[in-house]
Amino acid sequence: MPRARSQQVSLSDTPYYHCISRCVRRAFLCGEDSVTGKSFEHRRGWIEARILFLSQIFSIDICAYAVMSNHLHLVLHVDDKQxxxxxxxxxxxxxxxxxxxxxxxxxxxxxxxxxxxxxxxxxxxxxxxxxxLSDISWFMRELNEPIARQANREDECTGRFWEGRFKSQTLLDEASVLACMAYVDLNPIRANIAPTPETSDFTSIKMRVKSAKKGTQPKALHPFIGNERNEKSEGILFKLTDYLELVDMTGRIARQDKRGAIDLSLTPILQRLGISSDNWLTIAIQFEQNTHGVVGQEHSITRYKNAQPRSRPNKRCCRLLA
Structure with a gap:
């Protein structure tokens, strides 16, 4: 039985969460329906615009997003202090x-x-x-409901558009956040709808690359602030260049289906995370298949379980491969 959202979200343990919403109908959210030939590609613009709009309203930052044909991914950072x-x-x-x-x-x-x-x-x-305004459930509600109503008007129908509940995963540490972000950013590559991350329309990685070429970071996305923690700065504790390089390398290997073709163990970001290149590929390419409700490294899972005792072991805790 699914747990209540109030039990799934614990900001004292982590502010980072991976959210997924899927369409309940056969009709697509975006893309082209191969059966009817009707194109829904324009709906990608709807949802991306809504995501970026809500990021300016809620005290919830967007770390990564990808709008796919019948589902969407978000990696969120809840800033309740703000x-x-x-x-x-x-x-x-x-x-x-x-x-x-x-x-x-x-x-x-x-x-x-x-x-x-x-x-x-x-x-x-x-x-x-x-x-x-600092609640993930309200954020997803304000994202999904207007899109559903707009799609229903366009389709001239009524009824449920999204599945009843969005899926949520707790990301406990830096390794799980970076792995999940890479997984989300590489969704179009794995689906074979884009050849490279920078050409993946309606994704956070394309927005980051576009801004990086100008020497800036997108204001609508949670920023990378480098390796040194700064109490005055809120962001992801890695260099943007390291992350972009890591995503690019992972995307090439995923497309070529040649694990280990590029030695990812030489990438500084993986050295900091303490994850081997083979294990990184397993995580970043198949994040959903290999993880469940709570994701983190061994020490993070142990700390989480100690902080949130339950009457029986939590089988939904998933350790990242080391």
């Missing part, structure tokens, strides 16, 4: 960009004179919105 530091006006500004809110929250946001009881109600609503 949400806690927002003023009430900032919370309402963000929430009102998604929903109307209440009469009182609208009046509060406009700075109108209000009786004391109305101010208290508006502030109470704002605290509820603050919690939602």
């Amino acid at each position: 949400a806690k530091n927002w003023s009430t006006h900032e919370v309402l500004r963000r929430w009102h960009s998604l929903h109307k809110g209440t009469l009182f929250t609208q009046q509060f946001a406009r700075g109108e004179a209000m009786p004391e009881y109305a101010i208290e109600l508006a502030e109470s609503s704002a605290e509820n919105y603050r919690s939602r």
Whole structure:
């Protein structure tokens, strides 16, 4: 039986999560339906635009994403500290960009004179919105529901578009985050719909490569901040150039189906993670097949289990290959 989201998400253990949503119908989210010949390729733009829009509203960062023909992948970083530091006006500004809110929250946001009881109600609503704006379930809801309604209107039908629940994996450490990001970024390569990562439309890796050519990083994505931890900076503790090189090498091997054709053990990022090239390929190319609900290295899994004792062993904890 699936566990409640509140039991799956533990920000005290990790802020990183891998989320997957799949279509329930035979009809595609994007791409071209080989049976009817109808193209749904334009829907990729819908969902990418929605992802990037929500990244500016929620206190949830996008580490990686890939929009495929009948499913989508996201690697998310929850920044609950950011949400806690927002003023009430900032919370309402963000929430009102998604929903109307209440009469009182609208009046509060406009700075109108209000009786004391109305101010208290508006502030109470704002605290509820603050919690939602750092909640993965609300993020996925705000992503999937508008896409489903838009697709149903286009298809002139009603009913469920997505599966009932999105799949969520907990990523406990640097190794699991980088492996999952590479897996997501290489989805179009494995599906044979793009020859190289930089030509993979509607993916985070293409956006990162495009910005890297200009010497910048995309503002809509969680940044790479290098190998040195800086308390003033929030981001992924690796160099962007190392990650791009790693994804490129992994993608070439995946396409050529020649494991070990390029010696990935020489890549600095793998040396830091302590993962061999063969094991890296097993993880990055077949992440979903080889992992389950909670993913991490041996020490991370042990720490997680000790911090979250259960009445029976958690069989959904999956150790990354060392």
